Amino acid sequence: MNLSADWLNFTMMLVSAMLTLIIFSYIFGDHFLFHLAVALFIGVSAAIGCLTIYHSVLYPALIQPIIQDPIRGWITIAIPLLLSCLLFFKLSQRWSFMGNPSLAIMAGVGAATVVGGAIKGTLFPQIGASITQFDLQAMKAASVNPIVGLIEGGVILFGTITTLAYFHFGAHLTSEGKLQRTSWIEPLSWIGKFFIAVALGWIFSGILRAGYIAFLERVRFMIDLILDLLRVI
Amino acid sequence: MKINVPFSIAIAVLSAIIALLGYFIENSLLNQIRSSLLQSAIILAGVALIIGVINMMRVHWVEMRGGKGNKIYHLTFFAGLILTLLLGGWFGMSNPNGYWLYEAVVVPVEASLMAIMAIFLTYLLTKIINRRKDFFSIVFLVTVLVGLLTSAPFLGQEIPFIATGNSIVKSLLHLVSNGAMRGILIGVALGSIATGLRVILGSDRPYGG
Numbered sequence: 001m002n003l004s005a006d007w008l009n010f011t012m013m014l015v016s017a018m019l020t021l022i023i024f025s026y027i028f029g030d031h032f033l034f035h036l037a038v039a040l041f042i043g044v045s046a047a048i049g050c051l052t053i054y055h056s057v058l059y060p061a062l063i064q065p066i067i068q069d070p071i072r073g074w075i076t077i078a079i080p081l082l083l084s085c086l087l088f089f090k091l092s093q094r095w096s097f098m099g100n101p102s103l104a105i106m107a108g109v110g111a112a113t114v115v116g117g118a119i120k121g122t123l124f125p126q127i128g129a130s131i132t133q134f135d136l137q138a139m140k141a142a143s144v145n146p147i148v149g150l151i152e153g154g155v156i157l158f159g160t161i162t163t164l165a166y167f168h169f170g171a172h173l174t175s176e177g178k179l180q181r182t183s184w185i186e187p188l189s190w191i192g193k194f195f196i197a198v199a200l201g202w203i204f205s206g207i208l209r210a211g212y213i214a215f216l217e218r219v220r221f222m223i224d225l226i227l228d229l230l231r232v233i
Numbered sequence: 234m235k236i237n238v239p240f241s242i243a244i245a246v247l248s249a250i251i252a253l254l255g256y257f258i259e260n261s262l263l264n265q266i267r268s269s270l271l272q273s274a275i276i277l278a279g280v281a282l283i284i285g286v287i288n289m290m291r292v293h294w295v296e297m298r299g300g301k302g303n304k305i306y307h308l309t310f311f312a313g314l315i316l317t318l319l320l321g322g323w324f325g326m327s328n329p330n331g332y333w334l335y336e337a338v339v340v341p342v343e344a345s346l347m348a349i350m351a352i353f354l355t356y357l358l359t360k361i362i363n364r365r366k367d368f369f370s371i372v373f374l375v376t377v378l379v380g381l382l383t384s385a386p387f388l389g390q391e392i393p394f395i396a397t398g399n400s401i402v403k404s405l406l407h408l409v410s411n412g413a414m415r416g417i418l419i420g421v422a423l424g425s426i427a428t429g430l431r432v433i434l435g436s437d438r439p440y441g442g
Contacts, residue, residue: 119426
């Protein structure tokens, strides 16, 4: 069963245009229609989230095994199903504690994944990348001037060290009873602040660019819709 | 001696240690246990999302019946949720009819919010000059402006040393921001490890054990 494609497209474009105008009107201040659009957005997003989780996680993991092989399927899903059922107790204030074991597994596995991911996925590769920047053979293979390569590597390494120094908050008490950072950390931290200001400015300009592109896309969509409607009339 | 270890803490610590060992020790049995633990955690996260939505529905329902807030907002929320669930459930997510509300509501609202965010951020950028007149604010502001100028020609004109392809200014900014970003990434990783270890060792108990 399919709804008419033209009708669907037309309705979709009209709803899109109305919502775009409502959201844009927030520039002039908060109003009733904006809240209405946000309420609709939250409702639809929540439902989309549920549907996506059902189709991509719950159906293949909990329902498909039973359909394929009922006996083995039930054995396979018994523990996850039991833990999932226990999680529903979290909806009740009185029985909330029954869901703690399920949350404990999520927290434990999540923490392990975060630690493992941070070590293997971020820490080692970033340290490795800092080292390879001084690899003269790699520079030769990539036809990079070794002096330029070493300067680039040096600036990046210096930026990394000073940025880390900025986030070093260890301090000692002075004779006057004030907290003070170690003397050699202060200048490094100041330079690190400069590096961070540049990096955040660069990221900020990237976000602005993405925002402007989204703005232009929306304006273009509205113009196209008005032209299409004028053509039809 | 009476050993009193709460059940949830024991489960969290045990599952975390098994999952963590699986990352660093190559063993088929350990890998199998780790992958089933991971699979269970993924299923539980999915169920948790659905429970979160049910709870949100409950809060809206209670507020609506108690006359708290505007009734039309709650009704609009329910209308969007139920209609999307019905369409997605009936047609399936692979059918265009099933997710047309996503394209009609979520995509334009997200894009429009992003667009007005850019406008508000630009406005706030001008406020920086008035609010904080220090060296680092100027560095930040100049980087933002140069970052914007490097991405596209200014009023149809390419500014020398800035907007032309792989310009000097662009390369310098890349270099400096790469250094800082690497430092920030390493810092975030170290922070994540510390936070994760607190959960693994049972000193942080987000599960209420």
